Amino acid sequence: MVDLVKKSILFGIGTYEITKEKLDEFMTKMQKEEKITPEEGRKVADEVWSDISKQGKDLDKRIREGVKNVLSEIGVATKDDIESLKKELKK
Numbered sequence: 001m002v003d004l005v006k007k008s009i010l011f012g013i014g015t016y017e018i019t020k021e022k023l024d025e026f027m028t029k030m031q032k033e034e035k036i037t038p039e040e041g042r043k044v045a046d047e048v049w050s051d052i053s054k055q056g057k058d059l060d061k062r063i064r065e066g067v068k069n070v071l072s073e074i075g076v077a078t079k080d081d082i083e084s085l086k087k088e089l090k091k
Helices: 002-012 020-032 038-074 079-090
Strands: none
Touching: 020 038
């Protein structure tokens, strides 16, 4: 039952559209409707929130890498490139 609730949350609500507050509200509603126990609710909420945090970090990493690649492809100087040029100019 816990896995079904977790999958339903991730599928139905959408991983990036959920906030901790909304997740807690949803878990409270499920508990009131007696679909899950308070312990299951806390466990599922913690697992879902952990998954969301991990996916957010992964997305952030991919975005940073993508931006870095695009800037490199179009020839934008990096911070290191500018520092290297400054050193050369000082010589």
